[in-house]
Amino acid sequence: SGFTIFVFGINLGSLVAPIVVPAMWSAFNFHAGFSLAAIGMFFGLISYWYGGKKYLSADSLYPDDPLEPGETKKLSFRVGLGVVAFVLILLIMYAFNAFNITNFITLLSIIAVLTPVAYFAVMLTSKKVTKHERSRVWAYVPLFIAAAIFWAIEEQGMVVLALFAQSQTNNTVHIFNWVIHINPANYQSLNPLFILIYTPIFATLWTKLGKKQPSSPSKFSLGMLVTGFSYLWMVIPVAMFGAHSLVSPLWLVGSWAIIEVGELLISPIGLSVTTKLAPNAFQSSMMSMWFLADSAGQAVNSQIVRFYTPGNEVGYFSIIGIVSIIAGIVLFFMIKPIKRLMEGVL
Numbered sequence: 255s256g257f258t259i260f261v262f263g264i265n266l267g268s269l270v271a272p273i274v275v276p277a278m279w280s281a282f283n284f285h286a287g288f289s290l291a292a293i294g295m296f297f298g299l300i301s302y303w304y305g306g307k308k309y310l311s312a313d314s315l316y317p318d319d320p321l322e323p324g325e326t327k328k329l330s331f332r333v334g335l336g337v338v339a340f341v342l343i344l345l346i347m348y349a350f351n352a353f354n355i356t357n358f359i360t361l362l363s364i365i366a367v368l369t370p371v372a373y374f375a376v377m378l379t380s381k382k383v384t385k386h387e388r389s390r391v392w393a394y395v396p397l398f399i400a401a402a403i404f405w406a407i408e409e410q411g412m413v414v415l416a417l418f419a420q421s422q423t424n425n426t427v428h429i430f431n432w433v434i435h436i437n438p439a440n441y442q443s444l445n446p447l448f449i450l451i452y453t454p455i456f457a458t459l460w461t462k463l464g465k466k467q468p469s470s471p472s473k474f475s476l477g478m479l480v481t482g483f484s485y486l487w488m489v490i491p492v493a494m495f496g497a498h499s500l501v502s503p504l505w506l507v508g509s510w511a512i513i514e515v516g517e518l519l520i521s522p523i524g525l526s527v528t529t530k531l532a533p534n535a536f537q538s539s540m541m542s543m544w545f546l547a548d549s550a551g552q553a554v555n556s557q558i559v560r561f562y563t564p565g566n567e568v569g570y571f572s573i574i575g576i577v578s579i580i581a582g583i584v585l586f587f588m589i590k591p592i593k594r595l596m597e598g599v600l
Contacts, residue, residue, distance in 0.1 A: 255457045257522035262453040265446035267294065272442035319382065319535040340365075359556055366553035370398065370546040373539070382535035386597065390531040393595035394540075396588055397527065398547050400474050403581050404520050405551025406558070407481055407574055408513060411445055413559050414570075415506060418488070421564065424500040441506055448514035456518045470527040470599075471589045477519030478582030484513035485575035492567040530599045 275287040306315075321329065343361065347353040377383060377391050419425070420438040427434045460467055468476070487509050491501040524544055532540030562570050 255460045257525040258453055258457045258460070258518065260525065261518070261522045262450060265449040265453075268446035269443050269450060272439050276437050276439040318537060363553035363556050366546075366549045370543060370550055373543060373546070374398075377533060377536050377539070380533075380535065383533045387533035389595045389597055390599065391533065393592050393597075393599075394528070394531045394543075396585065396592060397471065397474055397524065398543065400478060400581060400585050401520060401524050401544070401547035402550040402554065403578065404478060404481055404516065405548045406554040407485065407551075407578055408517060409548075409552050409555050410559060410574070411510065411513070412442065413555070414562050415488075415509065416442065417562070418567070419503075419506055422492075422497070422500060422567075423503050423506060425503065427503065436503060441503070441510075444507060444510035445514060448511050449517065452514060452518050456522075469589065469593055470523050470596075471585065471592045473519045473523045475582050475585040475589065477516040477523075478578050478585060479516075480519065481513050481516035482575040482578030482580075482582060484509050484516065485571045485578065487512055488571045489568050489575070492571070497565045497567055527599065531596065 271290075275290060278286040278290060344353065344358075347357060347361075374391070374395065378388060383391065416438065419441040423438070423441075425436040425438060427436060488505065491505045495501055524547070525541075528540055528544040529537070558574075
C-alpha cells in the first residue's frame with residue numbers, strides 16, 4: 255500500500271509533463287521543454303537533501319555493508335575495464351563504418367540486458383548471501399523477467415501509441431457546440447492520470463485485505479494478463495475501420511485505462527517485494543535491480559518497435575498482446591514454486 259502511494263507521487267509529475275512540455279516547445283523551443291525537467295530535478299534534489307536530513311533515521315544514511323578498501327580497488331578496476339571495453343567497441347564500429355544511431359542503440363540495448371544478468375550472477379555466487387537469502391533471490395528472477403516484459407510493452411505507449419495518436423486518431427473532438435483540438439502529446443497524460451485515479455482504490459484494497467490479499471507472483475500474473483488485453487483492445491478499431499482511418503480517441507483512453515490496472519499490479523508490488531527478497535548485503539543493490547528491469551524492458555522495446563509500421567497494426571498489437579498473456583499464464587503455473595522459494599514472503 256505504501257509503495258502504491260510512492261508510485262502516485264511519481265505519476266503526479268508525469269501527469270503535468272505531457273501538458274506543460276509541449277506548451278513550452280510550441281511557445282519557445284525544445285530546449286525550453288527539456289529545461290523544465292532540469293529545473294524540476296533541481297528542486298527535487300533540494301527537497302531530498304533537506305527533507306532527508308530531517309526525516310530519515312541516522313541508520314538509513316549509512317550503508318549496511320560498506321565496501322572494504324580492497325573491494326573498492328577491485329570495483330574501480332572492473333569499472334575502468336568496462337569503460338575501456340565500451341570505448342574499444344565504439345572504435346571498432348567506427349573503423350568498420352558501423353558507427354550509426356541504430357547500431358549504437360543496439361549496443362546500449364545489449365548492455366542494458368546483460369547488466370542485470372551479470373549482477374544476478376554476482377548476488378547468487380556471493381559468500382555474503384546465505385542459503386536462505388539465495389533462495390529468495392532465485393524467487394525474484396522470474397518476477398524480474400516478468401517485469402522486464404511488462405515494461406517492454408508498457409513503455410510502448412510513449413512510442414507506438416504516441417504514433418497512433420498522431421497519425422491514426424481523430425484529434426478534433428466535437429462536444430455540443432465546442433470544438434476541441436487535442437495535441438497528440440497530451441495523450442501521454444493518460445498513463446499517470448489513471449494511476450492517480452486507481453491508486454486510492456488499490457491502496458485501500460491491499461490494506462483491507464491484509465494477509466488475505468493475493469501473493470506477489472499472483473498479482474504479477476494477473477498484471478501481465480491485463481496488459482495483454484490492453485493491446486488486444488487496440489486491435490478492435492483497426493480491424494473495424496481500417497489502418498488508414500482516423501478512430502475515436504476513446505480507444506486510446508480505453509487502452510491506457512486497462513494497462514494501468516496492470517501497472518498497479520506490477521510496479522508498486524515489484525518495489526515492495528524487492529525490499530522483502532533482498533539479501534542483507536545487497537539491499538540497496540536489489541532496489542537498483544528493480545529499475546534495471548525497466549531499463550532491460552526499454553532495451554527490448556527499442557528493438558521491437560522497429561516492426562511497427564502503418565498497415566500492420568493488427569498483427570503488431572495482436573502479437574504484443576498474446577506474448578503478454580502467455581507470459582502471464584506461464585507465471586501463473588510458476589506461482590507455487592516461486593512462493594516456496596520466497597520462504598514466507600508475500
